[in-house]
Amino acid sequence: MGRTRAALIAGAVEAIEKHGLRRMTMGDVAAAAGVAKATLYNHFRAKPDVVSAVVRAEAGALADACLALAERDGLAAALAYAADTLSAHAALRRVVDEEPAVALGLLVPRGSAREMADDAVRRVAASAGARLGPAAVDLVCRWVLSHAVDPAPAEATREAAELVAAAVTRPAAGDLGRRPG
DSSP, X not given: OOHHHHHHHHHHHHHHHHHOTTTOOHHHHHHHHTSOHHHHHXXXXXXXXXXXXXXXXXXXXXXXXXXXHHHHHOHHHHHHHHHHHHHHOHHHHHHHHHOHHHHHGGGSSSSHHHHHHHHHHHHHHHHTTOBOOHHHHHHHHHHHHHHHHSOOOHHXXXXXXXXXXXXXXXXXXXXXXXXXX
């Protein structure tokens, strides 16, 4: 991602945190990014395009961090990190508080945001050495994304992440999870 586009994404996150999703304007995004509105419009035609880019960028960054963590420390560590990150994301907290229907849309198993989450879960699990079936991917996605709408204390998150990782990776879990074979 180019520096200008990265600045626009960061500016949009800041504007969402400050103004909320509904009240944020393209001018707010440009000001927070430190660019002219014309520069913003060179990258994005409208606010929904900016919001979509923010979701993709934030989800991609979270997935990348989880991939590295899963490879180094295992699936449970990556799941706990993802849940804690979503719980603490200030712009997401603002959206959940002011636009709960938008945040709840993440939990619906259809749509591009959920498809990105499913794909990220599969890749993170593979990085930790686990191959997950469809039911396990769904369970993990629902658990991680639930922290976007209902944050939990870090200690409880770590313990629950270990339980979720163990449940979806044990051989006896049938369709829930499969070890690499």
